[in-house]
Amino acid sequence: MSVLLWLVLVTVPPPQVVMIATPRGETSVPITTERGTAAVAALRLGAPLGLTVVLDGSRATVGLSGAVFVFQLGAPFVRAGGVVYGLVGEPYVARDSVFLPLHWLADCVPRAVGGRYRWDPAAGAEVGRLVELPVASAVTAAAPPGVVTTPPPASSTTPAPPRNPGPASAPNPITGLRLRHTVVIDPGHGGVDPGNPGRYFPGHLVEKDITLAVGRLLRAELARRGIGASLTRSTDSLIDLVDRGAFCKADCDLFVSIHVNAMPEGRRADRVSGVETYFLSDAKTEDQQRVAQMENEAIRFQTGTSSAPTGPLGFILRDLQLNEYLRESAQLAQLVQDSAARIHPGGDRGVQQAGFMVLTTARRPAILVETGFATNRTDGAFLASSLGQHKIASAIAEGIVAYLLEFERKLAVAAPARGR
Numbered sequence: 001m002s003v004l005l006w007l008v009l010v011t012v013p014p015p016q017v018v019m020i021a022t023p024r025g026e027t028s029v030p031i032t033t034e035r036g037t038a039a040v041a042a043l044r045l046g047a048p049l050g051l052t053v054v055l056d057g058s059r060a061t062v063g064l065s066g067a068v069f070v071f072q073l074g075a076p077f078v079r080a081g082g083v084v085y086g087l088v089g090e091p092y093v094a095r096d097s098v099f100l101p102l103h104w105l106a107d108c109v110p111r112a113v114g115g116r117y118r119w120d121p122a123a124g125a126e127v128g129r130l131v132e133l134p135v136a137s138a139v140t141a142a143a144p145p146g147v148v149t150t151p152p153p154a155s156s157t158t159p160a161p162p163r164n165p166g167p168a169s170a171p172n173p174i175t176g177l178r179l180r181h182t183v184v185i186d187p188g189h190g191g192v193d194p195g196n197p198g199r200y201f202p203g204h205l206v207e208k209d210i211t212l213a214v215g216r217l218l219r220a221e222l223a224r225r226g227i228g229a230s231l232t233r234s235t236d237s238l239i240d241l242v243d244r245g246a247f248c249k250a251d252c253d254l255f256v257s258i259h260v261n262a263m264p265e266g267r268r269a270d271r272v273s274g275v276e277t278y279f280l281s282d283a284k285t286e287d288q289q290r291v292a293q294m295e296n297e298a299i300r301f302q303t304g305t306s307s308a309p310t311g312p313l314g315f316i317l318r319d320l321q322l323n324e325y326l327r328e329s330a331q332l333a334q335l336v337q338d339s340a341a342r343i344h345p346g347g348d349r350g351v352q353q354a355g356f357m358v359l360t361t362a363r364r365p366a367i368l369v370e371t372g373f374a375t376n377r378t379d380g381a382f383l384a385s386s387l388g389q390h391k392i393a394s395a396i397a398e399g400i401v402a403y404l405l406e407f408e409r410k411l412a413v414a415a416p417a418r419g420r
């Protein structure tokens with residue numbers, strides 16, 4: 001070894017890292033200074049923080065804990081909730097990855113996401129530590145720290161963990177949920193079935209693109225809350241309507257189908273706007289029948305290789321399941337609708353009932369969210385924007401958590417000795 005090389009080895013400092021400390025564990029994320037100022041790869045923050053990134057031209061939209069940060073590549077500022085924050089350093093793309101200034105994480109995140117994060121400067125190779133704090137509502141349960149276990153986020157291909165695998169454990173510090181839960185997300189349409197053409201979506205976007213984007217974000221939002229989630233489709237592919245619900249089997253708690261509404265051509269078609277959530281029953285009104293018919297039309301794209309039971313026995317089985325979960329489905333629909341209506345620019349169209357084929361084959365409480373109207377200018381722009389998609393996904397996740405908390409409360413009432 002030459003003296004020169006030896007000098008290099010001893011004088012190069014160890015790579016610096018930022019520590020991400022959450023109730024789910026600690027992760028060290030490397031820092032790079034390749035562009036002069038400290039930056040971290042957004043991808044490395046995805047798993048520990050549930051951070052999501054959508055790159056759209058020179059704009060990077062980052063979702064974190066329900067907040068949305070809009071960056072411009074090469075610009076030293078970020079916008080969040082109508083406030084512009086100055087940054088030391090600029091976001092950039094390198095090696096197919098978005099890099100964000102460390103200053104954003106250390107300074108902007110604790111300020112912009114009220115009460116959720118704290119920045120601690122640290123010693124040694126760490127430049128600091130971002131600490132995620134439990135939400136206020138989850139602090140009520142007196143669980144010793146460090147014993148909380150959270151299921152890893154399920155990908156679309158890994159099988160879900162068994163439902164309620166053991167006695168009730170310490171509550172999840174983010175949600176207050178005590179049991180492991182699994183949700184099946186169904187992004188409507190796909191492949192040769194585009195869904196509705198999306199009159200007010202920019203470019204060539206159609207319903208199937210929006211439902212897939214929202215579905216993926218919903219999976220990330222649920223994973224961040226410790227809830228396992230899988231997608232009936234994670235690509236632009238088509239799944240038979242009757243097979244979609246079958247994804248939700250014994251190990252699945254509930255089924256959520258994501259769609260975008262459309263009004264038929266007419267004088268007032270573009271005036272109708274807003275979000276509505278359906279659960280299954282016989283359609284009651286003309287409008288409900290219209291939506292059910294529209295979504296059921298996808299059956300004409302079917303390949304005919306369905307595994308769902310047919311004939312009189314299949315019908316009776318489905319009818320029984322339907323009645324068993326009707327009340328739960330209605331409650332789930334209400335909680336998701338309440339949450340989504342709070343953030344939707346188009347207004348609250350309430351909980352609706354209709355006979356959707358996709359819901360009849362689900363073996364658990366099942367709802368269908370019509371996230372807005374592609375035939376309305378405001379709704380269309382909202383649903384096509386990454387900000388809108390983040391907001392709707394986060395709101396649906398909040399509604400699901402509210403339902404699961406209620407579900408666990410009922411379980412505890414029904415079996416008070418459980419786990420003791």
Ligand SMILES: [Zn+2]
Pocket residue numbers: 188189195196207258259260295
């Ligand atoms: Zn649809």
